[in-house]
Every structure is written in structure tokens, then in C-alpha cells.
Amino acid sequence: MTRGLGDAWLSAAAAALLATAPATTAHAQEYPSKPVVIVVPAAAGGPTDTLARNLGVAMGSALGQQMIIDNSGGAGGIIGINKAAKSRPDGYTVLLYHIGMSTAPALYRKLPYDTVNDFEYIGQVADVPMTLVAKKEMSPNSFGEFLAYAKANQSTLTYANAGIGSASYLCGLLFMSTIQADFTTVPYKGTGPAMTDLVGGRVDFMCDQTTNTTPQIKAGTIKVYGVTSKMRVPSLPDVPTLEEEGLKGFALVVWNGLFAPRGTPKAALDRLIGALQTAVTDTAFKTRLADLGAEPVAPGKATPESLRILLKSEIDKWGPIIRKTGVYAD
Ligand code: MLT
Numbered sequence: 047m048t049r050g051l052g053d054a055w056l057s058a059a060a061a062a063l064l065a066t067a068p069a070t071t072a073h074a075q076e077y078p079s080k081p082v083v084i085v086v087p088a089a090a091g092g093p094t095d096t097l098a099r100n101l102g103v104a105m106g107s108a109l110g111q112q113m114i115i116d117n118s119g120g121a122g123g124i125i126g127i128n129k130a131a132k133s134r135p136d137g138y139t140v141l142l143y144h145i146g147m148s149t150a151p152a153l154y155r156k157l158p159y160d161t162v163n164d165f166e167y168i169g170q171v172a173d174v175p176m177t178l179v180a181k182k183e184m185s186p187n188s189f190g191e192f193l194a195y196a197k198a199n200q201s202t203l204t205y206a207n208a209g210i211g212s213a214s215y216l217c218g219l220l221f222m223s224t225i226q227a228d229f230t231t232v233p234y235k236g237t238g239p240a241m242t243d244l245v246g247g248r249v250d251f252m253c254d255q256t257t258n259t260t261p262q263i264k265a266g267t268i269k270v271y272g273v274t275s276k277m278r279v280p281s282l283p284d285v286p287t288l289e290e291e292g293l294k295g296f297a298l299v300v301w302n303g304l305f306a307p308r309g310t311p312k313a314a315l316d317r318l319i320g321a322l323q324t325a326v327t328d329t330a331f332k333t334r335l336a337d338l339g340a341e342p343v344a345p346g347k348a349t350p351e352s353l354r355i356l357l358k359s360e361i362d363k364w365g366p367i368i369r370k371t372g373v374y375a376d
Contacts, residue, residue, distance in 0.1 A: 078111040085141045087126025089119040091238025093255035098142045104325035119235030122211025131159040135307040137314025144302045148360030150211040152368035168304040169348035174340040175275035177259045180251035189271040189291040205229040206240040206252040213300045217253035256339025274298040279339040303353045
């Protein structure tokens, strides 16, 4: 049997393919070869979602790969945190969450995950102050007026939050214990939908992050009584701090961190840490957050060790404060 020109060409093509095969395979396996999912344990449209979407753009361009958001809200973040903890640890799932990681262990008798040991730490992301806001029909026009009104009407006022374990829940808990009042809480899967109801006048007030409230404050669709940071927020210069308003020692800024499921390969973690480091110094990311009253952390804090130390110290800090309030969820 004689081999024709076609056979020879086929052999040459096969040899060429074989020669390039290892390189092609290695390239296909290079991390990340597909989009990375950011689990947000809250509904779309809220502060964690907003931060995740901006972070996803900045980190995605550093990774050369798209980052997509998985909104898994409910139970004050526990559902989404648990989902991330149980996800395949292959570098394609990360979790963005906040101060709620450190308050849930004191607020819940039992959690379906181990807060400290079920995650790899990537780094801190951004700090976000909160604001005490109310529906625009609320008659008080200052914090002083609101305080008197709220205390006199505590049996009827409704207070929106994102469920036990959320930052908005924590802020409300601290507010109620500071002013010694008790309001009816209305839980949502995130403060995105809570904001829709606040703007619509279906709930009375809430304490939420500036990344969610700033656009509505600026548009005049809600009232603001104060910010929870020690200093005024540059993008809301006319809004006094609650401390200025007389709530001595009332300071609450929401830290946010990026985690991965325990067992995520080191090579993937190193890429994610590098991308986070790039993101926190990215001008567009910084500007967008500043417009929303927030600030990315300095690169020295966007590290696994910094997040690990922060989480541990925050668990130690909030445990006794929350236990004193006697609040528990099952
Ligand atoms: C919270 O209160 O923890 C957040 O607002 C949740 C969210 O991002 O919706």
C-alpha cells in the first residue's frame, strides 16, 4: 500500500498537534481559566452587592478573567456564608462578607459552618460607615427630634434590617441598647430590598451602609439623621456623626473581607491575593467607593494575615457586647 500526499500531510499535522499538546493543556489549566464567582450573602442591589460588583471589575481586570456575583441572601448572611464554605475549593468561588462574620458566632446558638476554620483568608477589602436613615415622610428633621419621637413611638415604629447577623441588624441592636428603646424589626434578605421599602414608605427607618444610602440621601428620597463613623464622611459633608449628635461612643464602621473555601489551592489564592492588592489601589475602584462614602483598605491590610487577625479580634470584641443584650437566634 502506498501512502499519498494526503496521508503525509495528515501525519505532519498530527505530529505538530502532538508537539503543541502539552503547552496547550498547560495553558488551558492556568488559573483562572473561567469566571470566578463572588458569593454575596445578601440580595442584589444592597451594599455588599454594590461593593462586590465594583471589586469584581477591579479584580477581574487584574486576573484577566470575569468575576460574577452570586446573591445568596437570607438569615442575616448565614445562608450565603454556608454556601461559600461548602463550595468546591478550586479557586472559582470566593466569599465577600463583612463584620457579620464576627457577630454571627455570638448571635446564633449554632452555625452550620466554622467561622474561623472553614475558610482561607484572602484579605480585607474596604471599610464602610453606616447612616441612620428614615423614610422621607418621617416628621423629625434632626437627630434630636428623631430621638424624642422614636422613644415616644417605639411600639409602632418599624426598623428594617437584613436579618440577624447583618450589619444593619447590629447597628439597630446597638442603637436600641444605647437609647434604651425597643422597635419592631422587619428583616429582609438584604438592605437592597429594605431600601426599596424605605423609599416607598413601607418601613420607618434603618441603619445601613453609605454604599446603599448615599444615592438616596443625595436624591432626597430618604432622610438622614447621622453617620456612624467617628469623623464625618467626605461625600456627605453636611451629615453629622451620631457622636456629634450626642450618642457618646457610638461608632460603627463595617469592615469587609474576601474569603475562599478551606482547601483552595495556594496557586489560586496567590493570584486572588495579588488581584485584591491591585484592586485596592485601583483609581476607578477608589473613586467609586469614595463617591459612596467608603474606602478601600491600604494594601498592607489586603492580606490573609491581616484579615485573619481582624476576624479573630472582632469575634472577641463583639461576643461580650452581644451577649450582654441577651439576643440569640436559633
Ligand atoms: C447588612 O445589613 O449586613 C447589609 O446591608 C446586607 C446587604 O448587603 O444587603
